[in-house]
Amino acid sequence: MVKKHGKKQRARQKSRRTGAAHASAAAGTTHEHTPLPDMTVLTETPYLAGQNVDTELAARLVAACRTGCRPCQTTLARKLRTEQRPTLTALAAAVYATLPTPGFVASPTTQEWAPLARAGKSDPTAAAEALAVVAAMDDASASELLEDALDHWAMGGATAEEIDDKVKVVHNAPPRQRPADPMDTFRKAGMKVFTLDDLDLGDVDAYYLAPNYGVTLMKTTTPDDQPMPMLVLYPETEDAGIEDLEARSDWEHWGLHGMPDIDPHWRVLARIADRSLQGLVHVGPDGEDDIELWRAAKTVSLPEHWWNLLDRVQHVLVAGPVKTPEDPEALQAVGDAGKLLAVVARVAFV
Known part of the structure; x- marks a missing residue:
């Protein structure tokens, strides 16, 4: 019953993001991607539990994604997955803590992890669990989460101000709320609303x-x-x-x-x-x-x-x-x- 567009859509997104047709990517040349975004705001996320974030590595990886350089992405992503799981957590949480749903194109790994990221905005226990889950992922799962997060970062602006605005939403956005109680409308109008407890039935x-x-x-x-x-x-x-x-x-x-x-x-x-x-x-x-x-x-x-x-x-x-x-x-x-x-x-x- 569930429509299976996710894999094809992820493949198209990855193709656009990695820029496989770029000459520099095909040649495997080593170069710098500028301007490097300022990623210091990642250190302010509540998911780190005192661990350090490699903001330089994150900046180079995001810049490589935005310029579509596959060789740099492959090398930097591997280094981040194997050596910097807190940085991976911060990058992913900056995206998925702000979204009401990870979207149907997200991998199963991200689908399962995203609710922890949302809960971690206001719950330190959930934030610590989000980090612990990423730390315990095998390489394939960590790769899925990172690719999904980078799909979003690749579409973002390259300026420090735009990245800062994006990540600060993690702290400032209100948690997802249930719809307001319709009885509140009557209460605000000055009408007496009785509950079952009031009626003592x-x-x-x-x-x-x-x-x-x-x-x-x-x-x-x-x-x-x-x-x-x-x-x-x-x-x-x-x-x-x-x-x-x-x-x-x-x-x-x-x-x-x-x-x-x-x-x-x-x-x-x-x-x-x-x-x-x-x-x-x-x-x-x-x-x-x-x-x-x-x-x-x-x-x-x-x-x-x-x-x-x-x-x-x-x-x-x-x-x-x-x-x-x-x-x-x-x-x-x-x-x-x-x-x-x-x-x-x-x-x-x-």
Whole structure:
């Protein structure tokens, strides 16, 4: 179901960036690329955990990318990957901490790492983890992350001011927020808004007071052709739909290209005892479920092949809402219309 344009697009971007047709690149001549950008701002990123960044190496590599010199890129990139993982982390974080999504052309390595970079803007623990993950990458994964980051740096301006503006966004950009509570509009207008706690209704199950969804089991493939379990949501109550899902989640609009973001706060609950799905919830800052979009009305054991895939991948692509989720054409139509929301949720085995 996921459209596999990523590899071809990355190949085209790499061809443009490396400038293989340049005579100097073909000849393998040694030369300097000027002006060298001022990369001292990389030392201010929160991902370094006290480690040093080689700003000169970063500047030479970025300059080589912008002039399309393949020999210099190959040599400098190899040196950075093998000797300067903190510098690699800073270069990548300067890009992916500022973007709401790494984009469908990004490699699987970058898709998995980018959420850590975003979280690290305001969370020192996540920032340290982002650095540690890069430090532990094998050469192939580090190469993928670096190439993706350099695709962005190669398109940037060559002046110190432009680079400084680009990197400072890491510090100044507000974190991605969920849509505002629609009840805030009424509160600002001076109207009294009552919550369930205010009404003191006793043991009322809040799940049945909110819009509900059903789920349809599907399977898809990632951009690198790996199988992945998928759930498609459909409205079960009249008030469920795109407006409700936008208001209650921070899922991205998804057109079936690439993979949506991974958000570990969204959980698909799977019960091991009977191999069944139990619900789809969001876990709040206090560790408690604060949003429940779907709850199983009865226990239905999953097909063995689907459960085995779930157990192996331990993530699920969740997308919706679609009125007829079992119809691939309906899913495609909703995606093409820009009315499909999606997230990659973690599996919580209970």
